[in-house]
């Protein structure tokens with residue numbers, strides 16, 4: 051379905067390589083203190099080039115940034131912290147590029163690249179003992195060209211725990227909500243001067259999203275299924291009868307749950323209503339925005355993460371229960387190993403996992419991707435015991451229809467794996 055997403059390490063290596071190539075070309079050397087800002091911008095350029103969709107970056111922007119590093123880095127809370135940068139979140143699309151990097155617990159920098167020469171830099175140093183959180187939030191504009199290039203740095207005053215930022219970039223005006231805590235990704239929206247929304251409010255990424263041409267296309271394909279109030283065939287609007295049976299029989303007890311590929315959140319909201327502490331993950335921003343609205347209406351609180359299930363954000367504690375309806379069977383075609391490694395990270399010995407996936411024992415020319423029993427067993431039996439593996443049918447949209455044949459796979463993480 052798509053190429054395997056790069057690991058964070060591969061991403062960082064590629065970014066560093068990109069920097070070295072550019073630095074050599076321009077005969078400049080990079081002060082370590084400002085590494086992440088430059089590196090992140092160059093990363094944005096590289097991926098935007100590769101995808102042919104991003105905003106792109108001019109060489110002049112890079113030179114200008116280099117020229118103004120003293121001023122730029124002098125305003126950072128702890129410039130020396132950027133000697134060894136780390137990218138923790140990344141997304142590019144047709145409207146913006148987002149990069150977040152951090153150095154241990156010392157400093158998080160978010161960079162949102164809105165168009166050539168216009169970006170937002172948000173530095174947050176967490177509160178040291180008895181000192182309050184330090185934050186420096188700026189809109190930076192690169193003006194002019196050649197030797198006349200200069201940076202206009204517009205500080206955003208008094209950034210509170212969740213700063214609201216409005217930034218004009220060409221014909222678009224972006225509205226961002228940037229919580230100070232790096233655990234909460236925030237949101238972004240864009241409109242034209244006449245008020246027309248060209249990017250409805252949506253979450254910013256909470257991990258390294260699929261990127262490069264294949265990754266960008268993959269996100270676009272999933273997101274398009276939900277845009278303009280579209281209702282894709284799997285989005286039934288009622289919780290899975292199989293999930294309900296597992297919960298209501300007591301097979302799965304309330305605890306910390308993660309829903310992988312949650313779509314518009316019906317099952318995640320159901321679990322939250324049943325007393326689970328729910329985190330829900332999807333790559334489609336429109337689906338997540340709709341899920342958030344549904345949860346608000348239902349009066350429940352969940353943690354929604356715009357993230358790739360094969361590269362979940364670091365630092366999530368292991369969950370008691372993992373639920374997946376319809377995500378694994380697609381993801382495994384491009385990156386089965388990445389999926390299995392991710393669920394190992396998200397689980398602990400004893401964690402239960404319920405997967406509902408297309409079943410290859412039925413031959414159909416349409417419907418969900420299908421998985422063979424030996425593929426399921428091959429993917430999971432190294433780390434999970436199969437508590438139950440049975441053939442079911444996905445819930446049909448109408449009572450008259452017959453849903454596609456599916457697997458009900460209830461797994462338990464092994465004690466010693």
Ligand SMILES: C[S@@+](CC[C@H](N)C(=O)[O-])C[C@H]1O[C@@H](n2cnc3c(N)ncnc32)[C@H](O)[C@@H]1O
Nearest residue numbers: 272284311312313332333334358359375376377
């Ligand atoms: C067939 S839909 C199922 C949605 C939901 N589970 C349901 O039952 O309504 C698959 C979902 O997985 C999401 N998805 C696909 N690949 C993903 C990935 N690598 N990481 C996170 N979500 C992904 C898609 O955006 C989509 O919402």
